Amino acid sequence: KAGVTQTPRYLIKTRGQQVTLSCSPISGHRSVSWYQQTPGQGLQFLFEYFSETQRNKGNFPGRFSGRQFSNSRSEMNVSTLELGDSALYLCASSGGYRGHSPLHFGNGTRLTVT
Amino acid sequence: AQKVTQAQTEISVVEKEDVTLDCVYETRDTTYYLFWYKQPPSGELVFLIRRNSFDEQNEISGRYSWNFQKSTSSFNFTITASQVVDSAVYFCALSDYNNNDMRFGAGTRLTVKP
Numbered sequence: 191k192a193g194v195t196q197t198p199r200y201l202i203k204t205r206g207q208q209v210t211l212s213c214s215p216i217s218g219h220r221s222v223s224w225y226q227q228t229p230g231q232g233l234q235f236l237f238e239y240f241s242e243t244q245r246n247k248g249n250f251p252g253r254f255s256g257r258q259f260s261n262s263r264s265e266m267n268v269s270t271l272e273l274g275d276s277a278l279y280l281c282a283s284s285g286g287y288r289g290h291s292p293l294h295f296g297n298g299t300r301l302t303v304t
Numbered sequence: 305a306q307k308v309t310q311a312q313t314e315i316s317v318v319e320k321e322d323v324t325l326d327c328v329y330e331t332r333d334t335t336y337y338l339f340w341y342k343q344p345p346s347g348e349l350v351f352l353i354r355r356n357s358f359d360e361q362n363e364i365s366g367r368y369s370w371n372f373q374k375s376t377s378s379f380n381f382t383i384t385a386s387q388v389v390d391s392a393v394y395f396c397a398l399s400d401y402n403n404n405d406m407r408f409g410a411g412t413r414l415t416v417k418p
Contacts, residue, residue, distance in 0.1 A: 223405070223406070225408075232408060232409075232410045232411060233395065233408040233411075235405045235406065235407065238403070238405055245403070246403050246405040248405065278347060280347075280349065282349075288401060288402065288403075289336070289337050289399035289400050289401050289402060289403055289406070290337050290354065290356060290399075290401070292339060292351040292354055293339075293349075293351070293406055294351065295341075295348055295349040295350075296348065297346065297347050297348045298347045298348070300347075
């Protein structure tokens with residue numbers, strides 16, 4: 191099975207712009223979660239989608255949004271970018287929607303905001 | 305609220321030494337799941353192990369072993385006879401039964417020197 195695929199791998203944006211990141215989960219996985227990883231804050235949960243519905247949301251401002259399509263692929267959008275949004279954004283998919291299911295992560299998208 | 309603490313920020317050992325990575329967690333749930341992930345320099349988090357709150361049996365997988373103790377809310381990870389390829393950041397994580405919003409510790413960077 192192919193793993194979780196995230197595109198693009200690297201992005202450089204300017205403050206005030208918006209960005210869309212894409213994630214294709216493992217085939218058959220219907221749960222997709224997004225995490226932000228920074229040296230200062232570590233791994234922080236952004237949100238989780240299951241069957242096109244957002245089930246859980248972390249403590250991030252409304253500039254961070256996401257969606258999931260009927261084929262389970264997910265996109266994450268960040269509007270009005272700030273310097274502090276520079277981070278590695280990780281997507282993970284899971285075979286179940288309960289907490290016992292391990293998350294399988296992609297390689298991430300490294301976003302740099304200048 | 306759920307919380308995971310990995311007090312060791314960085315550990316450096318020489319190849320063939322044994323090393324233990326500590327993980328302490330907090331939760332009010334009676335059913336929960338604990339995980340360990342490895343993040344090599346490539347960035348992708350790799351799932352290593354899952355433990356549920358009702359199973360305190362220790363587990364060994366090759367050079368890896370895990371010690372789960374509910375009495376001290378700890379889930380420690382030991383690498384026996386460490387190798388250079390074990391160099392990575394290791395994360396401990398916690399999730400409850402109902403949700404996939406897995407919470408991660410800050411991570412421990414392990415460096416194994418030849």
